[in-house]
Amino acid sequence: MQTIVFIGSNKSGTSREALNISTSMGYYTVLLTNRREFIKQKDEFPEVHRIVFIENLKNKEEIFSIIKDLEEDRKQICAVISFIDPFVSFAARISEEVGLFQMSTDALAIMEEKTRFRDHLQTLPVSPKFTIFQGEKSIQQCIEENHSYLPLVLKSPVSNGSKDVLLVETITEFNEGLDYLNKKFPSIPVLIEEYLIGTQYLIEVIVKDRQISIVAIIEQEVLNGDRFIITGYSYPAVVENETLVELQIAVASIIQALELENGTCHLEMRLIDGKWKLIEINPRMSGGAMNRIIQEATGINLVKETLKLFLGQEPFLEATKRTHVYAKFLTINSRGRLIKVTGKTRALNYDGVKEVYVKPRKGAILTKPYSLGDRYAYVIAAADTPEHAKDIAVAASKEIKFYLEPL
Known part of the structure; x- marks a missing residue:
């Protein structure tokens, strides 16, 4: 049976969607995880055919042993993939060594470490x-x-x-x-x-046989503070034609400098006095709700098309619809143990709301945001204008209330 092996996954977001989509595409889906609770909660992963615990997900010998066991069980390995930092380039190297579709492993490895990509790209005008x-x-x-x-x-x-x-x-x-x-x-x-002051954008990119496809440009809203927490995503970003051309040139210069021939990445860039500057680059598509945002706006399932790329197939990246989408993420301002969350159903009942997601379970310890992992819910809304989509998402998000026991 044709099989895809995933190295690592989160409980939700892009990496979890990849498991579901793998199975829906007809593949036998195997998850290698270093999270013991996933083994205990395997009934919560009905889309995964086999979950295997590995203490060290970069233990190449153990992974090769698992692949051999799968092959002896008449499973045809079609791809070894990771949507999780820092296993993207490692999974690509495993794929290379077992003779699967060749990704640009060196380029992916450069993107995984910030000083490495800064050194590599330092001569480009986009580098701060x-x-x-x-x-x-x-x-x-x-x-x-x-x-x-x-x-x-x-x-x-x-x-x-x-x-x-x-x-x-x-x-x-x-x-x-x-x-x-x-x-x-x-x-x-x-x-x-x-420190660069300017509007920040997220750019999703797929590269196949050196052909660069900018799949999505999303405007980001950053929470005031010192931690750069993104709380809003607006897609498609409203960018003037001349500025868009400059962005395309900047992205192409980065991809070419990295020698990325086959792979995916997302970039965070800021527009500073009409010039684009690179804030971050990661060798995978963005996590969280990004796939749903793009799919609601364009009809493109970017996780599915990414899987097709890793399988050596041709991704289909033409939009089948065009609408405006806004995703509002929620944080809290205090620390405590979660007693309950209310308002999800009311938020879902707003016209234009496409999804409401609440991450933490009762009893979880919540805190003010120190990373993107400290965003505890989101609302995705679609409308005919970016302003309307945002108004719907923000209004619906106000229905969601977290009740905490102070610690």
């Missing part, structure tokens, strides 16, 4: 000013050399979902931020970037 604190100098020396450029953004090179990404505006914050990241990741450098 940056430096890397290696720990060879003292924190004080680093601050003395860079404090005149404040405000700055500090990042752990291995962070994702806005984890360990800090805006520092004063020397005190700079010192505290460097100290925090240095202690949390003692053997890992800190990326220090200029």
